[in-house]
Amino acid sequence: MDSALASETPYLRDTVRTAVKILVVGHFAVGKTTFVGALSEIRPLRTEERMTQAGASVDDLAGIRDKTTTTVAMDFGRLTLTDDLVLYLFGAPGQQRFTRLWHDLAVGALGALILVDTTRLEESFAVMDIVERQGLPYAIAVNHFDGAPAFPAEEIREALDLDPATPLAFCDARDRTSSTRALIALVEHLRTLDQEAP
Amino acid sequence: MIRRRNERALVRPHVVTGGRAHPTRNVFDLVTLLIAPPDQLTGPGRDAGLSPEKLRIVELCRGGALSVAEISGILRLPVGVTKVLLSDLVDSGHLITRTPAAAPPPARARILQEVLDGLRARL
Ligand SMILES: Nc1nc2c(ncn2[C@@H]2O[C@H](COP(=O)(O)OP(=O)(O)OP(=O)(O)O)[C@@H](O)[C@H]2O)c(=O)[nH]1
Ligand SMILES: [Mg+2]
Numbered sequence: 001m002d003s004a005l006a007s008e009t010p011y012l013r014d015t016v017r018t019a020v021k022i023l024v025v026g027h028f029a030v031g032k033t034t035f036v037g038a039l040s041e042i043r044p045l046r047t048e049e050r051m052t053q054a055g056a057s058v059d060d061l062a063g064i065r066d067k068t069t070t071t072v073a074m075d076f077g078r079l080t081l082t083d084d085l086v087l088y089l090f091g092a093p094g095q096q097r098f099t100r101l102w103h104d105l106a107v108g109a110l111g112a113l114i115l116v117d118t119t120r121l122e123e124s125f126a127v128m129d130i131v132e133r134q135g136l137p138y139a140i141a142v143n144h145f146d147g148a149p150a151f152p153a154e155e156i157r158e159a160l161d162l163d164p165a166t167p168l169a170f171c172d173a174r175d176r177t178s179s180t181r182a183l184i185a186l187v188e189h190l191r192t193l194d195q196e197a198p
Numbered sequence: 199m200i201r202r203r204n205e206r207a208l209v210r211p212h213v214v215t216g217g218r219a220h221p222t223r224n225v226f227d228l229v230t231l232l233i234a235p236p237d238q239l240t241g242p243g244r245d246a247g248l249s250p251e252k253l254r255i256v257e258l259c260r261g262g263a264l265s266v267a268e269i270s271g272i273l274r275l276p277v278g279v280t281k282v283l284l285s286d287l288v289d290s291g292h293l294i295t296r297t298p299a300a301a302p303p304p305a306r307a308r309i310l311q312e313v314l315d316g317l318r319a320r321l
Contacts (some may be wrong), residue, residue: 017297017301018309046271049276071276158201159201191310
């Protein structure tokens, strides 16, 4: 390997042994990439998965140039939280037909943060359905766009038909502090659910 | 505001498993951590016969530990392809997964607390 790649590669700390993931999901242009980028300690990376049009994953080398395949891109970032523990954030598109991709993403994930935009709230309904179908616990983060009307939390909860226990946070995906707080609201919720579990 | 009609109750189980016709080779999660063990463990000449893609992976992983997602992203290989190649490379001893030495994996409650503490410390 050329040493340039080696020296630029953001390897994990030697002591890290545990890796966990949280999904940051939402409809087109809701701010997923911006959110992941604001929190990540490394320049966000992008993975691509080739799927057939029907939504199956193409996971062998044969046929990857087949015209019936389509590429789904996911941005992700990384936060080393302790000497042992690293958290990965995956920005995942809310496209229902990629069942297999969704399953791969959801298995082992701690939970999901669903980004919503109050001017296009109805576009989040399908995203919420996918997350619920995967059985993933989630919180909602309202990503505030300039000029968007500020709806009261109660009205947003009502429109999204949220369970009273589901956290609703407000953030600006470009801002590290408010985005971190939204993630904290999710993890507090996950911990409560874990403590309540039999 | 348009109100969401919650369709939770209408989900049929077979929809959830749709499309998985073949047994998954997905022994690796996107966040499984991998590293190439030092050369003395694999011996000289072990890389002979590796495909160019596998060679790139092994060389990348000699520098330190990375997740499956990072290997896929850095080398610009699709995730599915990366997982297949990684699976072969672990089978052939070129890579090892980086999991706790002997200890059992930490409990979910402890992980959640550590994630929470770690995030709060960043504020
Ligand atoms: N004003 C404002 N703009 C934002 C905010 N978050 C994202 N944007 C902008 O909105 C646009 C879309 O954001 P992205 O982060 O690319 O959204 P995405 O969800 O990753 O989009 P896709 O991957 O294409 O679905 C970009 O131009 C961002 O700069 C925000 O909180 N406030
Ligand atoms: Mg994006």
